[in-house]
Amino acid sequence: MSAPRVFFYVQHLLGIGHLARASRIAGALAKEGCTVTMVTGGLPVAGFPGQDVISVKLPPVAAASAGFAGLADQHGTPVDQPFLDYRRDLLLDAFRASSPDVVIIEAFPFGRRQMRFELLPLLDAIDAAKPRPKLFTSLRDILQQQKKPGRDEETVDLIDRHFDGVLVHGDPTFVRLEETFPPTATIADKVAYTGLVAPPMPPEPSETFDIIVSAGGGAVGRDLIRASLEVAKMMERDRRWCLIAGPNLPDEDFSALGLQAPNNVQLVRFRRDFPSLLKRAELSISQAGYNTVGDLLVTGCRSILVPFTAGGETEQSVRAERLEERGLATALPEAGLTAEMLTEAVIEILAKPKPSSHSLDLKGSERTSYIVRNAV
Numbered sequence: 001m002s003a004p005r006v007f008f009y010v011q012h013l014l015g016i017g018h019l020a021r022a023s024r025i026a027g028a029l030a031k032e033g034c035t036v037t038m039v040t041g042g043l044p045v046a047g048f049p050g051q052d053v054i055s056v057k058l059p060p061v062a063a064a065s066a067g068f069a070g071l072a073d074q075h076g077t078p079v080d081q082p083f084l085d086y087r088r089d090l091l092l093d094a095f096r097a098s099s100p101d102v103v104i105i106e107a108f109p110f111g112r113r114q115m116r117f118e119l120l121p122l123l124d125a126i127d128a129a130k131p132r133p134k135l136f137t138s139l140r141d142i143l144q145q146q147k148k149p150g151r152d153e154e155t156v157d158l159i160d161r162h163f164d165g166v167l168v169h170g171d172p173t174f175v176r177l178e179e180t181f182p183p184t185a186t187i188a189d190k191v192a193y194t195g196l197v198a199p200p201m202p203p204e205p206s207e208t209f210d211i212i213v214s215a216g217g218g219a220v221g222r223d224l225i226r227a228s229l230e231v232a233k234m235m236e237r238d239r240r241w242c243l244i245a246g247p248n249l250p251d252e253d254f255s256a257l258g259l260q261a262p263n264n265v266q267l268v269r270f271r272r273d274f275p276s277l278l279k280r281a282e283l284s285i286s287q288a289g290y291n292t293v294g295d296l297l298v299t300g301c302r303s304i305l306v307p308f309t310a311g312g313e314t315e316q317s318v319r320a321e322r323l324e325e326r327g328l329a330t331a332l333p334e335a336g337l338t339a340e341m342l343t344e345a346v347i348e349i350l351a352k353p354k355p356s357s358h359s360l361d362l363k364g365s366e367r368t369s370y371i372v373r374n375a376v
Helices: 017-031 081-098 113-128 151-162 182-190 222-234 251-260 274-280 290-299 315-325 339-350 364-375
Strands: 005-010 035-040 054-057 102-106 134-140 165-169 191-193 211-214 241-244 265-268 283-286 303-305
Touching (some): 017 035, 017 102, 017 134, 017 290, 017 364, 035 081, 054 081, 102 364, 113 151, 134 364, 151 182, 165 182, 165 364, 182 191, 211 222, 211 274, 222 241, 222 265, 222 283, 222 339, 251 265, 274 290, 283 339, 290 315, 303 315, 303 339
Parallel strands (some): 005 035, 005 102, 035 054, 134 165, 165 191, 211 241, 211 283
């Protein structure tokens, strides 16, 4: 089996989950000898992508709001057409320079519609290339359910006309694509389930905390961190807490929270050893993002999940509910979450044993690498 040149596009707009998952897949491809050019277009995140890929960083954009309406630059200023044209041209130049055998586009066309200004021209460039590279979309297991008429049909049309495969990074025994994308049957011949993209069992942590609170990228996790801080103040002080606020939490919010933290609470923006911390923690409190849940499934840590629902988001709620049904987590609503509600849940969960083992497929990185290499 040949080791191809892979061109991997990923755009994170709010959290860092898309970037983390794509980086893990890119690392698995590089490990098998592939030359991976990873194009990123979001706000910089330390450590991503990894050192085993060729990194192309486009001028960064982020979602202008939690509802993903509009694009803004790294200073929060709405971007204009010349900016978008410049990004598009840089992306197309990078594609031509890499001369790939395989192109992977994360999320699109199931998501990232905001990036059509550069992705539709990229699709045209791929189709015009000689030889034409294989084209895959890299997709998490649960999609945001569309409420706007015509969106699903547009997605199917783009898949039919341009894509060779749809890589669904999930276990079909946990959730199937058609449950959140009803017209899956029309593209079923292109769909392949890879298993969840999860890390290996982490090493032992360098320090131990009893309760780990994490807010993903931090752009929308302020209320969860604040409520958890209040819980830490109310409960006995012999438990150590680590509150991971995320790199995108505004500085003023981070500083204000830090001033309120008691001695048994460590407030940080990021912990590279997050999975290791979960391995020895008694409890995790977090949103229900894909990568965080993967870490929880690997380590077997007790968990309270508070799924992100702002702007009509549904993906994390579905994930949290499925895990709760299997006895692998406890789900609490984001809307109306109070410190008293969270305290009650923490006390109840700490009195229970850790979750039982599960049979979910967590080998998504390796399986994705195999499918991509086998396509050449």
